[in-house]
Ligand SMILES: [Zn+2]
């Protein structure tokens with residue numbers, strides 16, 4: 001895994017572009033603003049907290065269709081800044097260092113879960129606006145770094161959805177309903193669904209339902225960052 005860092009060259013801070021003296025992801029000032037997702041956490045959705053049943057009240061109340069949703073970093077500070085640049089500031093070149101950051105910080109996850117990678121796709125309309133699909137870029141780079149298959153044809157977004165930002169949880173569920181269709185090729189396989197940020201999990205849950213309906217045995221959701229619920 002240490003070798004992953006050397007593949008990112010020239011080394012520059014993913015949050016502010018400062019050139020780094022050696023291999024790395026963040027400059028010193030930005031590094032101070034990087035938070036790992038705390039433990040203990042919900043065994044289904046990784047919400048931080050010590051829950052009596054090991055599951056947060058939300059997952060107890062409505063168990064998610066995925067096996068586990070995990071993100072190594074909090075969506076805050078320098079990580080939020082880097083992801084914003086990657087998604088909204090025309091920086092598809094950040095896919096490679098961010099994939100290396102994800103591979104490095106989710107090392108234990110990748111040791112345990114060896115399923116193929118499936119990006120959570122953008123809708124074609126949003127793709128045309130942006131010119132690239134950040135989750136697909138992230139998955140492709142991860143696949144190269146980890147030498148793992150990427151099955152981007154296994155999941156398709158067939159319906160445009162409003163942006164989830166600012167919507168209530170029920171409205172988010174409603175907004176993404178029926179948005180995905182999975183290929184029958186997924187039948188019998190487990191899947192690691194890749195996206196940049198996990199917020200309430202509505203989109204990941206809906207994509208999981210489509211994959212499970214097509215016969216996926218298990219779905220693991222892996223994102224670089226996780227938004228804290230009170231900020232979501
Ligand atoms: Zn920086």
Ligand SMILES: [Zn+2]
Nearest residue numbers: 042045056059
């Ligand atoms: Zn949970």
